Amino acid sequence: MRIGLNGAVPEAGEAVIPALDHGLLYGIGLFETFRTYDGRPFALGRRLARLRHGCDTLGIRWTMTDAEVAEWLARVLDANGLMDAYVRLTVTAGEAGLGLTAGPYERPNTLLMAKPLPPLDERLYREGRELRILRTPRGEPETPVRLKSLHYMTNVLAKRELAASGASPGAEGLMLTRDGRLAEGIVSNLFFAKDGVVRTPAIDTGILPGITRAIVLELARALGYRTEEGHYTIEDLLEADEVWLTGSVQEIVPVTRITEADGTPHTVGGGLAGPTTLALLEAYRREARRTAGGAEGDG
Numbered sequence: 001m002r003i004g005l006n007g008a009v010p011e012a013g014e015a016v017i018p019a020l021d022h023g024l025l026y027g028i029g030l031f032e033t034f035r036t037y038d039g040r041p042f043a044l045g046r047r048l049a050r051l052r053h054g055c056d057t058l059g060i061r062w063t064m065t066d067a068e069v070a071e072w073l074a075r076v077l078d079a080n081g082l083m084d085a086y087v088r089l090t091v092t093a094g095e096a097g098l099g100l101t102a103g104p105y106e107r108p109n110t111l112l113m114a115k116p117l118p119p120l121d122e123r124l125y126r127e128g129r130e131l132r133i134l135r136t137p138r139g140e141p142e143t144p145v146r147l148k149s150l151h152y153m154t155n156v157l158a159k160r161e162l163a164a165s166g167a168s169p170g171a172e173g174l175m176l177t178r179d180g181r182l183a184e185g186i187v188s189n190l191f192f193a194k195d196g197v198v199r200t201p202a203i204d205t206g207i208l209p210g211i212t213r214a215i216v217l218e219l220a221r222a223l224g225y226r227t228e229e230g231h232y233t234i235e236d237l238l239e240a241d242e243v244w245l246t247g248s249v250q251e252i253v254p255v256t257r258i259t260e261a262d263g264t265p266h267t268v269g270g271g272l273a274g275p276t277t278l279a280l281l282e283a284y285r286r287e288a289r290r291t292a293g294g295a296e297g298d299g
Helices: 020-026 044-058 066-079 152-166 209-222 235-236 275-293
Strands: 028-036 085-092 107-114 129-133 172-176 182-187 189-195 197-201 227-231 241-248 251-261 265-267
Touching: 020 085, 020 265, 028 044, 044 066, 044 085, 044 209, 044 251, 066 085, 066 107, 085 265, 182 197, 182 235, 182 241, 189 209, 189 235, 189 265, 209 227, 209 251, 209 275, 241 275
Parallel strands: 129 172, 129 251, 197 227
Antiparallel strands: 028 085, 085 107, 172 182, 182 189, 189 197, 189 241, 241 251, 251 265
16 A cells, blocks of 8 residues: 655555654644545645644644645555545644744644545445444534544544444444534534435534535535524424434435434434435535535535
8 A cells, every 4th residue: 555645655665754753742733534536636725625624723833735735645646546436635843853843843743644445335325324323422523613623532432432332334423512512423423404405513502613514515505405504503403304414425324313412312303314314415425426526526
C-alpha cells in the first residue's frame, strides 16, 4: 500500500512522522474523509475550505492548493489501483519541540490515504439501519464551531459504548447534548422529516458542520421541501415520519429502528426507507456523479 506524505507517494512503511509532531503530542491537527466516484472526489473544494478554516484557527500554515491536492490524490489512487475509494486527508501541526507553543506552526505534515470503498449493500438503503441513543454526551466544542480535529476521544468513547450495547451490526450511535437535545451520530449527521418538513440539529448544538449535511439541505430545498435547523428532543425524533443519517462515504442512510439508551426499541416508517429519504438519496447520487471532480460540486 502506498500513501501520500507531503506531496510524495511512498510505501506506507516508509512514511514517517516526527515523534515531536504536535499532532501526535497534543492532537493539534485536522482531517477530512470523503469518497471518490470513478476516481474523482465530490465537493473537494468545500472540504478543503473547511480544512483551511480549521488550520487558520489552530495557527497551522497549510499552503496546498485545491489543484495540488487533486493532482496528488490522483497519484495516490493510481498507485493503489483505486477508483471508488475511501479517502482520508490529514494535516498535523508538525514538529515544534516539547511543550505548548503560542506561535504559528510553519511546517505542518500532510498525509493522504486511500483504501477500497467498503461494499455498500443496496438493501441498507431500502431496509435502513438501527440508530441507538447513547449516554455518551456530545460536549461543547472548544472553538465557536466544531472543527474536524484529531482530538476524537468523545467519538471513540461513543463507539465503545455502541459496541457494548448489543446494537445490531452496522448500527450507528446518536449522541445528545449535555442538556438532552439531539446532536449527531458518531460518524454522521442526523436528519428527520415530519409533516413534509426536513429537520436537522442546528450547528450551535455543537455538532460538526458536515459537508454532506449542507449539500442535503440544499438538495431538499431544491426539491421543494421546507427545511429547519433547530434544537430537538428525543420525543421529536420518535414522532418523525422518516429519519436518516448523512456522511460522505455512505451518503444518505435511512434509519428504520431507533433504540433508546435503556433498550426500548421503536420502528420508524414501517421499517422501510421513506419517500423523502429516497428522493434525497437519488438527488445526492445524481449530483455527486455529475459534478465530482469539478467546481460545480464544490459550491
